[in-house]
Amino acid sequence: MKKLFTLLAMTAFVAGANAQLFNDDFESYAAGDYIGVQSDVWTTWSGAVGGAEDAQVVTNQANSGMNSIYFSSPATGNGGPQDVILPFGQVYTEGLFTFTTSMRVANNKQGYFNFQAETTPGITWTIDVTASNGIVIVSESAVTIAAGAYTPEEWFEITIEANLTLNLWKLYIDGELTGTFSNGVNQIASADIFPVAGATFWVDDVSFDWEEVTVPAFNLSAVDLSGIGSLGGPEYSPTAIVRNNGMDEITSFDIDLTYAGGTFSQTITDINLAAGEYFEVAMGDGLILDGGLQTITVEVSNINGMVADDYSDDDIYVLTSNAIPAAVGKRAVVEEGTGTWCQYCPRGAVTMERMSNLYGDSYVGIAVHNNDPMAVAVYDTGLNLNAFPAGKVDRGPQVGDGQFEQGWLQRMQVAPKAYVSLGAQYDEVTRLLEVVVDAEMVETVTGNYRFGLAITEDGVTGVGPGWAQVNFFSGGSTEMGGYEDLPNPVPASMMVYDHVARAILPDFSGAQDIYTVEYTAGETYGFNFSITLPVGWDIDELNLVGMFYAPNNRIDNAYGIDLDGAIANEWYDSGNFVGLTKLPEPEANIKLYPNPSTGLSFVQIDLETAENVSVDIRSIDGRLIASRDYGVLATTSRLPVNTENYAAGIYMVQIKVGNTQKVLKLLVD
Known part of the structure; x- marks a missing residue:
């Protein structure tokens, strides 16, 4: 015989009934x-x-009584095959629902379990x-929105x-409030209990309930806290978000942010916050998260000068x-594939900007364009993506834009073999940019x-x-x-593109x-x-990314900085250039003139002993x-360098003397 669990009609709750809608402790079943x-x-x-x-x-585990239900799945694969649904009897879009x-x-x-928004799952x-x-992590579309601790x-x-009614959700673990959030999908129809890959768990004492909520006349809600990431170390600048969830206008309030024993307070006055409107409050700079689970609270008070509003549960x-x-010292790179032709690529751009x-x-973000006016063929080909928007984190496997942050956080935990930095110098006349990566x-x-x-540019526009x-x-x-x-x-005319990859030097694989x-x-x-920077690039919007590649072609570490910051750093001649093997400098006196060259220059070498000499341009x-x-x-030799057929620009003159070499720059007008 089936066990009968009555789903009471909603009208009973509107009338004020207190009976629970559903409760199952599994004690009426047999093993x-x-x-x-x-x-x-x-x-x-x-x-x-x-x-x-x-x-x-x-019967081997139970929270109350003797019985529970058991879920398990293999460590690999897609989970299941168990997939149990608890229908809630209808789609709930208002009132207070408790599961x-x-x-x-x-x-x-x-x-694992999830809530479905429609009566038909999926x-x-x-x-x-x-x-x-x-x-315990509560997430919406793979984004964590609440968390709490439990003991395995x-x-x-x-x-x-x-x-x-107010779109105010709360997570409790063992009766303790551990998270508050608003949800993009603000309705509930069923619970789906499903063993994802590697799951082993038991479930007991399942219940749900509903009661009517009347919109209060006078109510300000603390609804969100933005500007805080999932990485310990960076300094965050949190923004608290409140909403007038009543009917009366809000004109003033106090707000406190409390974390790690410290409190930052703000008093907001002279506002006219109408019903349903949101208000953002900057809660200061320099919040650094400790590792592990930590609680941050935001509380509103003294609303319109009153001791309390009409609904304190959302304060x-x-x-x-x-x-x-x-x-320590780690910076991870996200190379995002994008294109103006790609209808979903605005989502990738939003993700890149949010993470930045x-x-x-x-965070080092590079937008590698495909098949549009901003595409750099050698970069696009090297990245070798087959879907957009997608990308690679530190040159790992291809992932969708929804996995950028998770993949980036994982790489940020990997200790690098080297700390990377860079310095630069720039000639405004010739537009020659020289960079040393350390x-x-x-x-x-x-x-x-x-x-x-890599060189990127922000604020890119075009017609x-x-x-x-x-x-x-x-x-x-x-x-x-x-x-x-x-x-x-x-x-x-309305588009401005950021993080745009302009060059990858010497090529996608790096200097060998x-x-x-x-x-x-x-x-x-x-x-x-x-x-030599093309005239169309705006030097005030350029960023430089130095990268150190590992033998497995992953990016071991990186360093990103804007051009002004790079110029402020120390630049030096390391003796290593693209196409040149580092050798000690010769003792011979070597000159290159005239420089700039207008068609013919000379390398003059004063040798004290006989040596084999070669010149590469x-x-x-x-x-x-x-x-x-x-x-x-x-002896002293004067070796010609004919530049009549050279395009204007900068050239490297490599003079090898025996097992030594000297590298000089030659400007051709």
């Missing part, structure tokens, strides 16, 4: 029962009960709830309280951060470690074909950095075979790059233009 078969409420994703998707009652369950998660395993996910490694191999209680916003400690604003100098070794390493340099941005998000209800309010396509023996811990190694990017071996010379 081995499939709950979908025995219950008139529980079902499965497909609707087929009593088989692989269904959950069975077990509670007890869960026990095995050590080094996971537990249309819209409301939230995901994952318990893993002692942390022990029972704990999870409560999700959703005030759907406090709680954020439980789980900051990941960064490896959030993580500052620790690697200060933390460990002694051998192998094909290499140097690279003509290919400059308008195709925009899937136009007119949509999902916030997408303002693109939802722009047309499709966005006209070129420079230091062929080893890089020694404690020593600093450098490499010089030079490029290379372009600024390392291409060999001309070469001549003069054989053995023993």
Whole structure:
């Protein structure tokens, strides 16, 4: 016989009834029962009960009584096959909905459930709830919105309280409030309990309830805290967000942010915040997160000079951060593939900008364009993406833009072999930019470690074909950095592109075979790059990214800085250039004149002993233009360099004397 669990009508709650809508402690089942078969409420994703998707009652674990239900899946694959649905009887879009369950998660395993927004599963996910490694994470579209702690191999209680009328959600762990959030999908229809890959967990004491909420006349809610990332180390500048969730106008309030025993307070006056309107409050600079789970609270008070408003439950916003400690000196690179033709690429641009604003100098973002006027063929080909927007983090596997932050956080925990820095000098007349990239070794390493340099530009605009941005998000209800309010396509006159890759030097793979023996811990190694900047590039918007590549082609470490900052750093001649192997300098006196050259210059060498002499001419990017071996010379020699057919620019003149060499720059007008 099926167990009967009555879903009370909503009208009973409007009338003020207090009976719980649903409660199942599994004590009325026998061991081995499939709950979908025995219950008139529980079902499965497909609707087929009593088989692989269904959950069975077990007696080896229980939070109360003797029984619970058990979920498990292999460590690899897509999870399942169990997939149990608890329908809530209708779609809830208003009122206060409360869901509670007890869960026990095995050590080094996971537990998981989600809320579905529609009565038919699979249309819209409301939230995901994952318990893993002692942390419960509530996420929406893979973005963490609340968190709390639990102890593996022990029972704990999870409560999700959703005030759907005010869009104010709360996470409780064992009765303690650990997170407050607003949800993009503010409706609930069912719970889906599913063992993701590597899951082993038990569920007991499942209940849900609903009650009516009347919009208060006088109510200010603390609803969000932005500007705080998931990495320990950077200095964050948090912004508290409040909303008038009542009907009366709000004219003043006090607000406190409390973290790690310290409180930052603001008094806001002379405002006219109407019903439904939001207000942002900058809560200071320099908030640095400690590692692990830490609680940050925002509280509003003294609203319109009153002791309390009409609804105090939403006066406090709680954020439980789980900051990941960064490896010392590490900076990770996200190379994003994008294009003006790509309808979803505005989403990637929004992600890149958000991460740049959030993580500052620790984050290095490069937008590599494909098949549009900003494309750099050698960079686009080297990145070798097959979907857009997508990219690679430190030259790892291709990932979608929704995985940029997760992949970046993982790489930020990997200790680098070297600390990277760079310096530059720039000639405003010739537009010659010279950059030296340094690697200060933390460990002694051998192998094909290499140097690279990327140049990016912000504020890029253009006119003509290919400059308008195709925009899937136009007119949509999902916030997408303002693109939802722009047309499709966005006209070129309205578009400004940031983080645009302008060059990758010497190529995508980096400068090869420079230091062929080893890089020694404690020593600093450098490499010089030079490029004549095209006239169309705005030097005030340029950024330089020095990179140190590992033998496995991953980026070991990087350093990004704007051009002014690079010029302020020390530049020096490392003796290493593209196409040139570092050799000691000769003792011979060597001159190059006239310089600049107008058609013919000379290399003058004063030799004290006979040596073999050769001269190579290379372009600024390392291409060999001309070469001549003069054989053995023993006296002062004057060697011609014919530049009549050379394009104007900077050239490297490499003079080899025996086992030594000297490299001089030659300007051709």
